[in-house]
Amino acid sequence: MSNMRISTQKGQVLAEVLIAVVIAGIVIGGIASTIGTSLITSKRTKQITAATALAQEDTEAIKSIASSNWLTVYCPPADSGCGNKGSGYPYSIVLPESDRTWHVQSGEATSTPDAGGVVYTHYFYLDNVNRGGDGGIVGSGGTEDPSTQKATVVVTWSGESETNPFTMSEYLMRVTSASFRDFNWSFIDDQGTYTYSQGAYSTSSNIAIPSSSIELQEHTLDGSLISSTFDTGVAAGAAFNSIMWKGEKSSNSSVRFRFASSNSSTGPWTFIGSDGTDASYYGSSSPNVAIPITTFYHNNHQYFRYKIYLHPSDDNQSPTVTDVIIGYSP
Amino acid sequence: MKDRRVNSLGVTLLPLVIMIGLVIVELGLAMAFVVYLSNLSSYGTRLAQEALFGARSGIDDAILRIIRNKDFSSTTGLPCTTGYPLTVGRVNVCVVVIQWPATYQDCTPATNQDCITSTGTILTGTVLRQKRYQAIVSVDPETLVVSLVSLTEK
Numbered sequence: 001m002s003n004m005r006i007s008t009q010k011g012q013v014l015a016e017v018l019i020a021v022v023i024a025g026i027v028i029g030g031i032a033s034t035i036g037t038s039l040i041t042s043k044r045t046k047q048i049t050a051a052t053a054l055a056q057e058d059t060e061a062i063k064s065i066a067s068s069n070w071l072t073v074y075c076p077p078a079d080s081g082c083g084n085k086g087s088g089y090p091y092s093i094v095l096p097e098s099d100r101t102w103h104v105q106s107g108e109a110t111s112t113p114d115a116g117g118v119v120y121t122h123y124f125y126l127d128n129v130n131r132g133g134d135g136g137i138v139g140s141g142g143t144e145d146p147s148t149q150k151a152t153v154v155v156t157w158s159g160e161s162e163t164n165p166f167t168m169s170e171y172l173m174r175v176t177s178a179s180f181r182d183f184n185w186s187f188i189d190d191q192g193t194y195t196y197s198q199g200a201y202s203t204s205s206n207i208a209i210p211s212s213s214i215e216l217q218e219h220t221l222d223g224s225l226i227s228s229t230f231d232t233g234v235a236a237g238a239a240f241n242s243i244m245w246k247g248e249k250s251s252n253s254s255v256r257f258r259f260a261s262s263n264s265s266t267g268p269w270t271f272i273g274s275d276g277t278d279a280s281y282y283g284s285s286s287p288n289v290a291i292p293i294t295t296f297y298h299n300n301h302q303y304f305r306y307k308i309y310l311h312p313s314d315d316n317q318s319p320t321v322t323d324v325i326i327g328y329s330p
Numbered sequence: 331m332k333d334r335r336v337n338s339l340g341v342t343l344l345p346l347v348i349m350i351g352l353v354i355v356e357l358g359l360a361m362a363f364v365v366y367l368s369n370l371s372s373y374g375t376r377l378a379q380e381a382l383f384g385a386r387s388g389i390d391d392a393i394l395r396i397i398r399n400k401d402f403s404s405t406t407g408l409p410c411t412t413g414y415p416l417t418v419g420r421v422n423v424c425v426v427v428i429q430w431p432a433t434y435q436d437c438t439p440a441t442n443q444d445c446i447t448s449t450g451t452i453l454t455g456t457v458l459r460q461k462r463y464q465a466i467v468s469v470d471p472e473t474l475v476v477s478l479v480s481l482t483e484k
Contacts, residue, residue, distance in 0.1 A: 013343075020347035027351035031358040038365040045365070045372045052376045059383060135395050135402075137416060147394060152419070168380055169419035171387035173394045179473040241398045242474055290474055292398040327397060327474035 051155040055168045058153045061093040061102040066172040071236045076104045090123035122155045146299040147174035147239045174329045182324045184212040193229045193265045200228040216318035223310045237300025239329040242290040249319035254311040256281035261301035271307045381450040381461040384421030388448030421450045
């Protein structure tokens with residue numbers, strides 16, 4: 001009897017052990033799986049953090065370069081035609097020890113391996129941006145705006161999927177601002193180049209200039225005046241933003257402009273309006289209104305001229321123009 | 331007495347294993363939770379950075395539009411309840427531009443100044459991040475020159 005009891009008791013212990021082993025197996029298996037997943041996630045988290053830092057650094061550098069020298073971003077090195085845009089043309093930022101200044105170079109940049117041996121490749125590419133008639137950015141249609149670029153920073157690393165790369169985007173814009181004021185048209189000079197208004201103009205037709213302001217000659221239907229040549233002083237080219245006139249006009253009269261720009265102080269001077277042809281004008285219904293210039297047609301030119309057209313009112317009253325102001329981005 | 335002792339030993343093993351198992355499960359869950367929070371934080375940092383770049387793009391866009399048109403002020407366009415919309419990658423940006431003497435929230439521009447408020451919002455799944463920049467620019471109505479007076483992150 002005693003031996004039988006002992007045997008039964010041993011059987012119970014064995015069952016307990018078996019149950020314990022099964023429970024331990026389930027727990028350990030589950031935990032091992034959880035720990036494995038956690039380690040993989042932790043590693044990826046670390047990589048995402050590093051990629052975010054790299055993308056942030058690159059974006060700040062690109063923005064800084066765009067602010068100080070727009071053309072370095074708009075026309076990066078090895079892009080003589082300024083047309084190498086899109087993901088097929090990667091660029092990267094370098095910070096040479098020689099001058100500790102950010103520079104743009106063609107191709108991708110590669111980081112040194114981190115503690116886990118992961119190597120990060122980072123670069124950026126640029127896209128042209130179009131704007132619609134209201135001046136807002138549009139996804140399709142509109143006119144290309146050479147003062148706006150979309151920069152996309154891409155970071156990839158060893159072991160990461162190439163099909164879904166890490167990217168961040170920001171719009172870069174040429175937001176420097178300067179202006180030129182022309183007034184007091186008092187003498188003809190078709191050859192000179194001016195950096196500020198000195199009273200010269202190139203030619204005129206049916207225009208009278210009493211009291212330093214532009215008016216139509218009496219009994220004439222239309223008149224025009226071509227300015228002298230002005231130099232923005234930006235050898236690489238400026239962006240022309242807007243044109244505005246001061247003076248007065250009656251309701252039926254009109255003051256309109258065409259604009260010409262060139263990279264040579266001698267032209268050629270092709271006066272065009274808002275649609276890029278000589279069939280359109282830049283006009284406003286009243287003075288002191290800034291009229292946006294279609295930058296695309298005058299992109300990165302150093303010199304400019306304007307042509308002003310006056311048209312009288314129905315009762316033959318001429319508008320009077322005292323100032324012409326051109327806003328541009330150096 | 332001997333029989334009870336043996337039984338007691340057998341009964342003790344299972345609770346011990348269960349208790350150790352629970353401790354291990356708790357540790358594992360804690361580790362998984364910490365990793366989850368860390369991952370969420372890292373992802374949130376990335377989204378916040380994208381939202382910030384979007385908001386900053388909105389400020390620059392508004393400045394450029396003011397440079398081209400000194401009288402520019404925003405009108406509301408969907409999906410923005412105020413201001414005009416701008417999309418920067420995955421970020422939806424709403425830009426509000428007001429001129430003196432108008433005010434918007436806590437922004438009160440002075441004479442010949444504009445206030446630009448740009449809010450970048452990114453929403454992926456249940457994670458939402460929002461960044462806001464506010465800029466005051468000086469606009470010279472005589473010369474058309476626009477200059478940045480202040481830029482703050484709100």
